[in-house]
Amino acid sequence: MSTVRNQVIRDQDHALHLLRQMVRVRRLEEKCIELYSAAKIRGFLHVYIGEEAVAAGVMEALEPDDAVVATYREHGHALLRGVSAGAILAEMYGHAEGCCRGRGGSMHLFDADARFYGGNAIVAGGLPLAVGLALADRMAGRRRVTVCFFGEGAVAEGEFHESMNLAALWQLPVLFCCENNLYAMGTALGRSESQTDIALKAAGYEISAWAVDGMDVLAVEEAARRAVDAVRSGGGPHFLELRTYRFRAHSMFDPELYREKTEVTRWMERDPIALLQGTMQAAGQLPEDTWAGLTADVDAEISAAVGFAENGTPEPVSELLRFVYSDPPDAGGAANPGGAATPGGGAGKEGAAG
Numbered sequence: 084m085s086t087v088r089n090q091v092i093r094d095q096d097h098a099l100h101l102l103r104q105m106v107r108v109r110r111l112e113e114k115c116i117e118l119y120s121a122a123k124i125r126g127f128l129h130v131y132i133g134e135e136a137v138a139a140g141v142m143e144a145l146e147p148d149d150a151v152v153a154t155y156r157e158h159g160h161a162l163l164r165g166v167s168a169g170a171i172l173a174e175m176y177g178h179a180e181g182c183c184r185g186r187g188g189s190m191h192l193f194d195a196d197a198r199f200y201g202g203n204a205i206v207a208g209g210l211p212l213a214v215g216l217a218l219a220d221r222m223a224g225r226r227r228v229t230v231c232f233f234g235e236g237a238v239a240e241g242e243f244h245e246s247m248n249l250a251a252l253w254q255l256p257v258l259f260c261c262e263n264n265l266y267a268m269g270t271a272l273g274r275s276e277s278q279t280d281i282a283l284k285a286a287g288y289e290i291s292a293w294a295v296d297g298m299d300v301l302a303v304e305e306a307a308r309r310a311v312d313a314v315r316s317g318g319g320p321h322f323l324e325l326r327t328y329r330f331r332a333h334s335m336f337d338p339e340l341y342r343e344k345t346e347v348t349r350w351m352e353r354d355p356i357a358l359l360q361g362t363m364q365a366a367g368q369l370p371e372d373t374w375a376g377l378t379a380d381v382d383a384e385i386s387a388a389v390g391f392a393e394n395g396t397p398e399p400v401s402e403l404l405r406f407v408y409s410d411p412p413d414a415g416g417a418a419n420p421g422g423a424a425t426p427g428g429g430a431g432k433e434g435a436a437g
């Protein structure tokens with residue numbers, strides 16, 4: 084088995100933690116696929132399998148107050164940001180116990196308490212949102228960082244360029260993390276971009292940018308810490324191009340005619356979980372029973388989450404207008420957080436039922 088790097092991992096407990104985080108994401112999504120196939124989960128489902136080292140490494144560099152913005156391939160980001168597996172699965176079931184009361188589903192996970200701002204289904208849609216969050220922090224004098232994850236498909240969008248420009252012009256505290264898995268649905272990067280070096284595109288906006296091996300969680304964490312520290316200490320926006328690969332189809336509906344099976348197999352040889360596991364085992368840092376204990380714990384977490392989601396309840400139809408509009412302050416929004424608000428300003432449960 085190949086190793087992450089020819090090195091002995093200095094902090095064994097931390098390496099084990101990273102391994103656990105990646106396994107949590109992998110097992111959660113393997114379960115999602117199973118539940119989707121059993122028609123328990125409906126709608127779209129995009130899994131992150133193969134890319135786990137990116138979210139696992141970057142999240143380590145963040146403080147609880149920092150903000151995270153992600154794409155529709157965000158189950159792992161939400162989980163590692165502290166949204167429970169139960170709240171994620173209940174969301175996919177369309178149950179009220181989900182992190183968005185079952186209204187968003189797989190592509191729209193959101194949790195304001197965790198400062199997790201989606202779950203954005205529109206390609207590149209998260210970038211201006213991240214720039215806005217960073218601008219708000221700058222204006223309020225808060226030393227927070229906003230991290231924005233997006234696929235390389237986003238660089239073809241105008242929103243990408245507008246966001247790079249404003250973040251650099253205003254020196255905003257945002258870290259852009261491009262998850263370059265080489266394909267935007269069925270379109271290979273080289274078929275849509277004249278310049279395929281994405282870090283170079285960001286550098287064109289005077290943003291410090293560099294590429295990282297996105298299959299090596301230690302390398303990702305190291306790069307993310309360096310970038311986040313620079314952003315937090317006033318160094319303006321930074322950009323990481325994380326070179327990675329998705330092992331599964333784009334979504335549950337994708338015959339994968341655009342890539343060779345041998346290419347997929349080649350990348351699977353650098354599975355981020357197996358790489359770290361192999362390195363630790365080779366260094367005598369992962370005894371068999373430690374690994375068995377880790378996987379058993381994760382399996383228990385996921386099966387408890389499935390139970391939680393299964394036992395959830397759909398929202399009653401009478402509640403569906405709640406939260407569609409926020410309560411205007413003069414309608415007593417703070418005092419009536421559950422009350423429905425109409426565009427005209429009327430609030431109250433009767434309004435919701437109507």
Ligand SMILES: Cc1ncc(C[n+]2csc(CCOP(=O)(O)OP(=O)(O)O)c2C)c(N)n1
Nearest residue numbers: 156204205206234235236237264266267268
């Ligand atoms: C503005 C917009 N255009 C098109 C789509 C349809 N679409 C959904 S996913 C996707 C590919 C995006 O690829 P990438 O950004 O590389 O992310 P990945 O799926 O590889 O993680 C496209 C074109 C969309 N959601 N939004």
